[in-house]
Amino acid sequence: MSTEVRREIRLIEEEDGWWSAIDEEIGVASQGSTREEALDNLDEAVDLTREAREDDTPAPEPDAPWFDA
Template identity: 70%
Template structure:
């Protein structure tokens, strides 16, 4: 027995297609139905943490500040 996903495909009036996985609340689009489905698969993988690094709700301990001249962190002591 396999667990399936129900996907809604919508042909947009201005051209292209939208693909929506309403159970997960994830959507994507493409120029063709196939492209919209491929993009949706990628979006679902990112949403569920199956692509790249796992998704967590934890805040990072420290966010690095880039050391570039156009970034001003407001610290006048540097």
């Protein structure tokens, strides 16, 4: 039995020759000058997004005078 996680990714070659990689389930997109670079960048963005969501720490209180009530 495989423990591999399956993901559906959209890979698009843009008009300017760059590539976009999109993971709509996670809600993350990235780009690169090659398909491989776009996919590598997407993997990194997905990992960082998952880490941030797991941390789920509250936002800091605003520290600017225009936020005073």
